[in-house]
Amino acid sequence: MVKRILNIITFVLIVLLVSFQTKAQQPSVYEVKRMSFSSNGFSDISPVIVKDGIMFCSNRRFSGITDRTAFDGRRLYNIYLAEKKDTSAFRKPRILKSERSDKFNNGPLCLAPDGKTVYFTSEVETGEITTEKNFKNHNGIFIADLSGTDLISLRPFKYNNPQYEVGQPSVSKDGKYLFFASDMPGGQGGSDLYYCELINGEWAPPVNLGPKVNSSGIENYPYIHPSGRLYFSSNRPGGIGNLDVYYTSFNNGSWEDPVLLPKPINSTSDDFAFVAEDNLQTGYFSSNRRIEDNIYKFTSTIIRKASCDTLVDNNYCFRFFEENAVKYDTMPFRYEWKFGDGNNATGPVVEHCFSGPGTYLVQLDVVNLVTKEVTYNEKTETLVLTEIEQPYISAPDKIATGQRIKLNADSTNLPGWKIARYYWNFGDETIAIGKNVDKSYTKSGTYNIQLIVSAEPEPGGVVKYACVSKNIIVFRQP
Amino acid sequence: MFARLSGQPVPGKDENIPFLVTFGKDGKTSWGDADFYQIFFFSILKDFTQPIYIRVFDPDCGGEYDEIQDEFNTKTKFSVYGGKGVDPEKNEESRGLLKGLNYKSGNLLASKIFGNDAKYDNKYYTFGPFNPSEGDFNTRWNSYIFKIVCEGISGDDGNLYRYFLSSDPDNNIPIEGANAFTYAYHFRMWNDFKSVSHIYPYIDTGIVYIRQSNFDWDNDGNILVVSRYKQGVSVPISNEDNWIFSKIPIEPAEVKSSLDFQFHKRQDELVKNNNVVITLENQRGDAVKFFSSPIGGVPVYQPKVGYEKVKPKK
Numbered sequence: 001m002v003k004r005i006l007n008i009i010t011f012v013l014i015v016l017l018v019s020f021q022t023k024a025q026q027p028s029v030y031e032v033k034r035m036s037f038s039s040n041g042f043s044d045i046s047p048v049i050v051k052d053g054i055m056f057c058s059n060r061r062f063s064g065i066t067d068r069t070a071f072d073g074r075r076l077y078n079i080y081l082a083e084k085k086d087t088s089a090f091r092k093p094r095i096l097k098s099e100r101s102d103k104f105n106n107g108p109l110c111l112a113p114d115g116k117t118v119y120f121t122s123e124v125e126t127g128e129i130t131t132e133k134n135f136k137n138h139n140g141i142f143i144a145d146l147s148g149t150d151l152i153s154l155r156p157f158k159y160n161n162p163q164y165e166v167g168q169p170s171v172s173k174d175g176k177y178l179f180f181a182s183d184m185p186g187g188q189g190g191s192d193l194y195y196c197e198l199i200n201g202e203w204a205p206p207v208n209l210g211p212k213v214n215s216s217g218i219e220n221y222p223y224i225h226p227s228g229r230l231y232f233s234s235n236r237p238g239g240i241g242n243l244d245v246y247y248t249s250f251n252n253g254s255w256e257d258p259v260l261l262p263k264p265i266n267s268t269s270d271d272f273a274f275v276a277e278d279n280l281q282t283g284y285f286s287s288n289r290r291i292e293d294n295i296y297k298f299t300s301t302i303i304r305k306a307s308c309d310t311l312v313d314n315n316y317c318f319r320f321f322e323e324n325a326v327k328y329d330t331m332p333f334r335y336e337w338k339f340g341d342g343n344n345a346t347g348p349v350v351e352h353c354f355s356g357p358g359t360y361l362v363q364l365d366v367v368n369l370v371t372k373e374v375t376y377n378e379k380t381e382t383l384v385l386t387e388i389e390q391p392y393i394s395a396p397d398k399i400a401t402g403q404r405i406k407l408n409a410d411s412t413n414l415p416g417w418k419i420a421r422y423y424w425n426f427g428d429e430t431i432a433i434g435k436n437v438d439k440s441y442t443k444s445g446t447y448n449i450q451l452i453v454s455a456e457p458e459p460g461g462v463v464k465y466a467c468v469s470k471n472i473i474v475f476r477q478p
Numbered sequence: 479m480f481a482r483l484s485g486q487p488v489p490g491k492d493e494n495i496p497f498l499v500t501f502g503k504d505g506k507t508s509w510g511d512a513d514f515y516q517i518f519f520f521s522i523l524k525d526f527t528q529p530i531y532i533r534v535f536d537p538d539c540g541g542e543y544d545e546i547q548d549e550f551n552t553k554t555k556f557s558v559y560g561g562k563g564v565d566p567e568k569n570e571e572s573r574g575l576l577k578g579l580n581y582k583s584g585n586l587l588a589s590k591i592f593g594n595d596a597k598y599d600n601k602y603y604t605f606g607p608f609n610p611s612e613g614d615f616n617t618r619w620n621s622y623i624f625k626i627v628c629e630g631i632s633g634d635d636g637n638l639y640r641y642f643l644s645s646d647p648d649n650n651i652p653i654e655g656a657n658a659f660t661y662a663y664h665f666r667m668w669n670d671f672k673s674v675s676h677i678y679p680y681i682d683t684g685i686v687y688i689r690q691s692n693f694d695w696d697n698d699g700n701i702l703v704v705s706r707y708k709q710g711v712s713v714p715i716s717n718e719d720n721w722i723f724s725k726i727p728i729e730p731a732e733v734k735s736s737l738d739f740q741f742h743k744r745q746d747e748l749v750k751n752n753n754v755v756i757t758l759e760n761q762r763g764d765a766v767k768f769f770s771s772p773i774g775g776v777p778v779y780q781p782k783v784g785y786e787k788v789k790p791k792k
Contacts, residue, residue, distance in 0.1 A: 319787075322781065324779075332712050370702060370742050
């Protein structure tokens with residue numbers, strides 16, 4: 001009996017260990033946590049990262065006495081600012097009031113690069129009275145100036161239309177592009193993503209992002225990250241829940257296939273309104289995974305270095321020249337080079353590739369064609385060629401979707417380092433650890449792979465690391 | 479400027495030129511003299527106050543060395559000038575490059591005509607003594623300038639001769655800090671394959687390129703221009719009785735130093751008794767001086783190897 005119990009315990013332990021090891025092989029990419037200021041009983045959505053904290057939309061009470069509601073009895077959304085108290089805590093959110101705060105929903109929103117101009121969603125007035133029960137004003141985009149906690153000088157976006165929805169603005173880092181969602185006619189179906197380009201101080205007509213980005217379902221909550229990545233939400237097939245967060249990038253004249261963010265950012269519920277810090281290591285999004293809409297903070301466990309050297313191929317090819325000889329074409333001399341590796345060449349300018357690292361004595365003999373005199377070793381140069389000190393990514397430059405490739409860091413040259421870990425960031429929200437790894441990509445595009453090599457801790461606990469990156473082009477398998 | 483120089487044989491020791499040459503005015507230019515006179519200048523530092531002498535070796539035209547045409551019938555006149563009008567930096571006419579202009583400017587200090595006279599054959603004739611202060615003072619060089627003009631006043635033979643500026647009438651005793659220069663060099667090439675003659679033009683401030691003109695080289699070999707930065711730029715050479723011109727760019731680093739014009743003899747066939755003329759001017763058309771003792775010393779090429787990484791060829 002005891003033996004049987006021991007066997008069971010042993011089995012359970014083995015299962016637990018295997019389970020633990022499996023998890024260790026595939027580390028979780030993101031950690032998420034509900035924000036402390038996100039309220040119970042109200043809907044908090046659409047965070048915006050600002051210098052002092054986070055702006056967001058909420059239908060929470062903004063007055064202790066009255067509860068503002070729309071004509072249909074639903075509480076109004078307004079724009080709030082949760083200022084940072086310290087590195088992790090936030091003060092109680094304060095409303096950013098405007099002339100529309102008491103009457104209309106306000107938000108989602110974004111802040112222009114100047115930090116003062118606010119683009120926000122709000123209802124467009126038709127100017128007509130209706131008794132229709134299900135009547136609903138359509139949204140448009142409004143532009144205001146931020147003055148303290150007031151939004152002033154409101155003006156409507158020129159492409160607002162009371163016949164359809166226009167909203168959820170996001171302005172690019174350079175201020176030249178305004179992305180937004182709309183169900184205007186002519187789209188791919190449902191709500192689509194559009195952008196307008198600022199030309200001579202005017203927003204040019206909206207451009208649909210096309211069928212690669214927009215599906216027949218819903219695409220909304222665009223967010224253009226400073227890196228150029230466009231995050232958005234969609235309920236297209238192939239997701240994890242209803243609304244899921246995707247991203248795409250504009251490369252070589254077209255938008256790439258959207259990439260679905262993994263769990264736990266996406267869940268079986270609605271996940272939307274994603275924003276991120278410049279380094280993409282932290283950010284915020286909205287989700288109704290706890291029934292109510294709340295704002296969550298995510299922290300990426302993926303290491304991606306903001307500063308990472310581009311991989312440099314070891315190159316031992318040189319052009320040698322007699323500096324003064326190349327200036328004149330009437331030099332009656334013959335220049336004979338010996339490269340110190342058994343190879344020779346003749347001419348005032350010659351090129352030679354050495355086979356690899358080493359010390360080479362390059363000699364120049366000069367034959368005076370007038371006197372026939374030969375000056376041996378007129379000039380010598382000692383070339384010491386070494387491999388570049390860097391982590392090294394051995395990988396093809398181009399692969400097809402679905403093609404499994406092997407990557408290795410065997411040619412890493414970091415003299416004196418006791419390397420503890422080879423960490424691969426494949427640029428598609430996946431990672432791997434090890435000197436030799438496998439990888440395949442499901443979507444076409446250009447991916448920036450980072451190899452981050454870290455050393456054993458030095459005395460004092462300092463861990464040094466080195467990072468190189470390499471682009472790999474993934475083309476669609478025909 | 480010439481403080482470290484001494485010895486004024488003309489042609490200079492480093493020049494390795496056997497003789498200067500001047501033909502009688504009835505000679506043919508195809509024999510190697512374009513104008514039948516040659517002018518040289520001597521500079522003596524102001525600090526030197528002893529008498530000076532200009533010695534002419536083999537001033538006669540006959541006997542040894544000189545080039546006979548049928549019979550020796552040539553008279554050559556050597557004239558020494560000092561005083562105002564001599565300094566070619568102040569008086570361009572004095573350089574003797576422009577026909578019809580008075581290259582005999584200055585005070586005539588001494589003059590003598592030589593014919594076919596065995597008394598002076600293979601011997602020195604000495605002009606002087608001259609007080610250095612009888613020269614034309616040049617403030618830039620802090621020196622007194624004397625001029626000696628050799629003219630072939632009659633006949634058609636070639637007079638081959640040399641000069642020596644000396645502090646002694648009977649011996650060649652160099653004068654510290656003195657030098658000699660000309661603007662047009664008429665000289666005799668060696669009669670052997672191996673000997674290389676040189677002349678050393680001085681590259682003064684502001685020179686961007688020089689234009690060389692050489693006359694009656696008879697295609698006798700090659701002219702190479704050498705400096706610290708030029709291993710040997712080839713210069714086209716003239717044929718019988720004609721002039722040829724070319725430009726040679728000057729590197730900024732070559733300014734205030736001398737170039738070495740090397741005259742390499744033709745190797746396939748020995749050209750004998752070849753008399754040649756060479757002049758240089760800068761980009762402004764100003765004549766460039768040749769110094770018998772190269773200013774800054776004989777330039778030696780400094781090889782410079784460079785290298786840079788290139789993309790491997792795939």
